[in-house]
Amino acid sequence: MLINENLVQDIVQEVVAKMQIAEAPGGKHGVFTDMNDAIAAAKASQAVIRRMSLDQREQIISNIRRKTHENAEIIARMGVNETGMGNVGHKILKHKLVADKTPGTEDLKTTAWSGDRGLTLIEMGPFGVIGAITPCTNPSETVICNSIGMIAAGNTVVFNPHPQAIRTSIFALNMINEASLEAGGPDNVACTVEKPTLETSGIMMKHKDIPLLVATGGPGVVTAVLSSGKRGIGAGAGNPPAVVDETADIRKAAEDIVNGCTFDNNLPCIAEKEIVAVESIADELMHYMISEQGCYLISKEEQDRLTATVLTPKGLNRKCVGRDAKTLLGMIGITVPDNIRCIVFEGEKEHPLIAEELMMPILGVVRARDIDDAIEKAVWLEHGNRHSAHIHSKNIDNITKYAREIDTAILVKNAPSYAALGFGGEGYCTFTIASRTGEGLTSTKSFTKSRRCVMSDSLCIR
Numbered sequence: 001m002l003i004n005e006n007l008v009q010d011i012v013q014e015v016v017a018k019m020q021i022a023e024a025p026g027g028k029h030g031v032f033t034d035m036n037d038a039i040a041a042a043k044a045s046q047a048v049i050r051r052m053s054l055d056q057r058e059q060i061i062s063n064i065r066r067k068t069h070e071n072a073e074i075i076a077r078m079g080v081n082e083t084g085m086g087n088v089g090h091k092i093l094k095h096k097l098v099a100d101k102t103p104g105t106e107d108l109k110t111t112a113w114s115g116d117r118g119l120t121l122i123e124m125g126p127f128g129v130i131g132a133i134t135p136c137t138n139p140s141e142t143v144i145c146n147s148i149g150m151i152a153a154g155n156t157v158v159f160n161p162h163p164q165a166i167r168t169s170i171f172a173l174n175m176i177n178e179a180s181l182e183a184g185g186p187d188n189v190a191c192t193v194e195k196p197t198l199e200t201s202g203i204m205m206k207h208k209d210i211p212l213l214v215a216t217g218g219p220g221v222v223t224a225v226l227s228s229g230k231r232g233i234g235a236g237a238g239n240p241p242a243v244v245d246e247t248a249d250i251r252k253a254a255e256d257i258v259n260g261c262t263f264d265n266n267l268p269c270i271a272e273k274e275i276v277a278v279e280s281i282a283d284e285l286m287h288y289m290i291s292e293q294g295c296y297l298i299s300k301e302e303q304d305r306l307t308a309t310v311l312t313p314k315g316l317n318r319k320c321v322g323r324d325a326k327t328l329l330g331m332i333g334i335t336v337p338d339n340i341r342c343i344v345f346e347g348e349k350e351h352p353l354i355a356e357e358l359m360m361p362i363l364g365v366v367r368a369r370d371i372d373d374a375i376e377k378a379v380w381l382e383h384g385n386r387h388s389a390h391i392h393s394k395n396i397d398n399i400t401k402y403a404r405e406i407d408t409a410i411l412v413k414n415a416p417s418y419a420a421l422g423f424g425g426e427g428y429c430t431f432t433i434a435s436r437t438g439e440g441l442t443s444t445k446s447f448t449k450s451r452r453c454v455m456s457d458s459l460c461i462r
């Protein structure tokens with residue numbers, strides 16, 4: 001019998017990862033059975049953190065970065081095994097990105113006025129204990145990214161992670177608390193409960209010791225947080241369109257869009273979810289996607305079968321979210337070679353596989369008469385989320401018009417969507433893009449409150 005070596009290797013790696021998952025929650029740093037206890041522990045550790053020097057806080061952050069690098073592969077495997085979503089190699093890259101490019105204490109900037117009447121400072125101070133809710137699509141990425149920013153700002157944090165990703169989230173939390181302990185900081189800088197539920201998140205949202213809530217997820221959780229009566233940062237859903245006009249480098253646009261769309265099997269909320277292409281270049285774009293970028297064109301009848309498989313009457317079929325193209329095609333009885341990484345078809349903007357945020361490597365292509373028609377269609381497809389949008393064009397007027405009309409927190413030009421996270425683009429990384437509440441790409445400063453510190457008639461030394 002022929003044994004496929006890759007298959008054996010995959011099975012071995014999966015078994016090893018599962019054994020490590022089984023051991024991971026054994027380290028109980030930051031893990032409680034009762035949400036009230038988790039909040040009390042985070043409150044006690046915040047009292048310590050806020051008295052530590054910025055240097056000491058930065059040492060904790062630097063330990064989190066190092067440990068994230070050391071554990072990138074195991075944590076990526078855990079995420080894929082536990083949620084059934086995503087791509088291990090891409091998740092490793094995401095964790096390294098979080099470790100390297102999430103801002104730390106350097107993000108805290110002081111504003112000063114000095115003059116005859118003295119010196120006034122605006123300092124960015126911590127809120128206290130932050131309540132954070134995290135998605136199953138980027139579970140540990142978000143836990144680590146949030147923790148770095150929140151702790152760097154002098155807060156501690158209690159998470160109510162997605163139940164489908166709790167073991168992966170607990171592994172990340174163990175790592176974060178160990179990073180603090182190794183830096184001489186307290187345990188429980190980041191806490192959670194063993195079994196997060198809507199009830200535990202309700203306790204967190206109402207708790208008197210939680211002044212700030214941060215929700216990363218779909219519309220339900222963001223609305224829940226913003227209805228809590230507390231200050232909330234809402235990082236909600238997107239449905240990012242990629243517009244391609246006649247001035248673009250079409251071959252590169254095809255490559256960039258498919259690279260962005262297929263990254264971690266389309267799980268990132270910023271990833272290209274559909275294309276709007278002007279008529280004159282639509283065929284050429286399709287040609288490059290199919291002949292050079294591993295895209296598989298599906299017929300009308302196959303579109304119907306795929307629609308019935310991925311969209312149930314109750315909404316998205318969770319068994320399809322974050323799956324690769326080959327698996328999705330297999331679900332509708334189509335066998336393709338391993339190089340197929342994306343499913344493509346042409347359709348109207350109202351097609352359910354185009355209008356819905358799928359989080360799967362499926363790219364519907366909508367034709368537009370010209371750039372104005374393309375912009376109108378893209379704005380409709382973004383559904384007012386004001387989250388992310390992308391364009392491939394060399395016409396500055398077209399880019400400017402699109403940017404003004406679509407009004408999103410992120411707009412990537414002539415690159416894959418992940419350039420927005422600092423991956424192949426300038427700027428810092430975050431996995432919490434506060435589209436609903438306007439902070440945009442969150443960082444340490446987003447988790448601070450403004451404090452004015454006034455010295456009258458002294459300390460002006462000009």
Ligand code: NAD
Pocket residue numbers: 133134135136137138160161162163198201216217218219220221224234235236237238268269357431432433434435
């Ligand atoms: P989800 O909305 O199902 O779950 C997100 C989190 O919210 C989970 O922890 C879940 O348990 C919790 N939750 C859901 N409804 C809730 C409610 N009514 N009250 C309290 N908690 C609730 O989303 P998901 O499938 O885990 O993640 C995918 C979604 O998140 C997509 O819509 C994606 O665009 C969005 N997302 C946004 C960002 C961003 O930065 N803006 C980042 C990642 C994901």
